[in-house]
Amino acid sequence: MQITETSDKKPKLKSLDTLFIQTYGCAMNVYDSSRMSDLMQEAYGLRIVDTPADADVILMNTCSIRENAENKVYSELGRYKKIKDKRPDLIIGVGGCVGQQEGKRIQERAPFVDIVFGPQTYHRLPDMVKEIRRDRVNLTEIDMPEIEKFDHLPKPKVEGLTGYVTIMEGCDKFCTFCIVPYTRGAEISRPPEDILAECRQLIDAGAKDISLLGQNVNAYHCEDTDGNEVGFAELLHLVGELEGMQRLRFSTSHPMEMTTELCEAFAEIPSLMPYLHLPVQSGSDEILKAMHRGHQREDYFKAIDELRLHTPDIALSSDFIVGFPGETEEDFELTLDLVRKVGYDSAFSFKYSPRPGTPAAKAEDDVPEAIKDERLQRLLALLREQSRERMEQQVGKTTDVLVEGKGKNEGDLTGRTPDFRIVHFKGNPRLIGQTLSIQITEAYNMSLRGELIIED
Ligand code: SAH
Ligand code: SF4
Numbered sequence: 001m002q003i004t005e006t007s008d009k010k011p012k013l014k015s016l017d018t019l020f021i022q023t024y025g026c027a028m029n030v031y032d033s034s035r036m037s038d039l040m041q042e043a044y045g046l047r048i049v050d051t052p053a054d055a056d057v058i059l060m061n062t063c064s065i066r067e068n069a070e071n072k073v074y075s076e077l078g079r080y081k082k083i084k085d086k087r088p089d090l091i092i093g094v095g096g097c098v099g100q101q102e103g104k105r106i107q108e109r110a111p112f113v114d115i116v117f118g119p120q121t122y123h124r125l126p127d128m129v130k131e132i133r134r135d136r137v138n139l140t141e142i143d144m145p146e147i148e149k150f151d152h153l154p155k156p157k158v159e160g161l162t163g164y165v166t167i168m169e170g171c172d173k174f175c176t177f178c179i180v181p182y183t184r185g186a187e188i189s190r191p192p193e194d195i196l197a198e199c200r201q202l203i204d205a206g207a208k209d210i211s212l213l214g215q216n217v218n219a220y221h222c223e224d225t226d227g228n229e230v231g232f233a234e235l236l237h238l239v240g241e242l243e244g245m246q247r248l249r250f251s252t253s254h255p256m257e258m259t260t261e262l263c264e265a266f267a268e269i270p271s272l273m274p275y276l277h278l279p280v281q282s283g284s285d286e287i288l289k290a291m292h293r294g295h296q297r298e299d300y301f302k303a304i305d306e307l308r309l310h311t312p313d314i315a316l317s318s319d320f321i322v323g324f325p326g327e328t329e330e331d332f333e334l335t336l337d338l339v340r341k342v343g344y345d346s347a348f349s350f351k352y353s354p355r356p357g358t359p360a361a362k363a364e365d366d367v368p369e370a371i372k373d374e375r376l377q378r379l380l381a382l383l384r385e386q387s388r389e390r391m392e393q394q395v396g397k398t399t400d401v402l403v404e405g406k407g408k409n410e411g412d413l414t415g416r417t418p419d420f421r422i423v424h425f426k427g428n429p430r431l432i433g434q435t436l437s438i439q440i441t442e443a444y445n446m447s448l449r450g451e452l453i454i455e456d
């Protein structure tokens, strides 16, 4: 699509040349921002700039997962307003999950915002920009259309060695604390043929580490063109066996849908990397029930056992929430106990914060802030200790490292192991892009150091 502007308006509008995108939130937002940039480059030939002051179009791709998301957006918008005061032709758009959640309220509070859009309407950005330049109106586009936005997006571009492909989007789980089902909408899976074609393009363009994205990737199910139902484990086989697929990952999966086929897939598909982010949130059955997670702690242990039966070295990570309404000291200790029993390589931990319109927000946020802080610190300390121990266990091992770029120190290169650890080592920059055997010599909290094994 190339948009030609037939503006008979006076004074003549300045041509659009530059775009600045500010991205918050999850990997899917990062993916969406790159698609927005592809769209705007294709339609208007816009060039990406690093500073908002240099941009003709500023887009914010927002996240509303935790506390204060809305306020952060408004304070950032205050800074953009100053730019717009000097250059009234500047176009400001607010997209993403806060856009979806707040809708028209954004332009009520910040009337200088030209466009508000949601995660399901960004494919209309070029048309929205055209419309506001023609009619000088404010637009809000946050309906959740039935039509597939993916059919309206240009082919993805690859930058660097990593690529991302959205395979499903949205969430039907309605965990009581979470805003995602309201901002991303219902679960929709993309046809397997489209996913395979997008992966093919990424591989052909040089991607060596591809991640499949979705709010709950293991809820994936879609018919192929022959009418056969394809589930997530089957999709992994199809994608993982594409010629040239070196490293395949996915995120995020839900404990409720950990099938045997999925647990086995890590051992069966050589390109599927031994790393799994499987958020559990809490180790207490009472809290899991109140969160509406749909499983108990025993189910989680069973899934982990089954994974480790087939892939003993799989690296595990999780998300945790402390201070959910009603969480007692005993509940919290059950979370610590679960962490000790599972043994994580990494994790993300958050203090509960009520989100507007979610069922949990109706209950009293009754765990005092000081207790939330204290629990978070205790959990973080345990997780840090575990992750450090597991890092130490890597010393002496030889592992395949995909070299991603130069390190911070002179002469260093940096890359990733199959289980997603960062490794620094000395090497020639021409090795970037290759997968090399590295012997691990030292462990730190967040990374490893190693030596290149020279084969003779
Ligand atoms: N779909 C993923 C999670 C997406 S949100 C899953 O089901 O696991 C990412 C993480 O943010 C969640 O796992 C949760 O730990 C955290 N989170 C979501 N809502 C939250 C809230 N209201 N307060 C604190 N943390 C929250
Ligand atoms: Fe949110 Fe739960 Fe859906 Fe994850 S599964 S996105 S936590 S509602």
Ligand code: F3S
Residues within 6 Å of the ligand: 024, 025, 026, 027, 028, 029, 062, 063, 064, 065, 096, 097, 179, 180, 183, 184
């Ligand atoms: Fe945030 Fe929306 Fe992603 S709320 S975490 S940007 S799905």
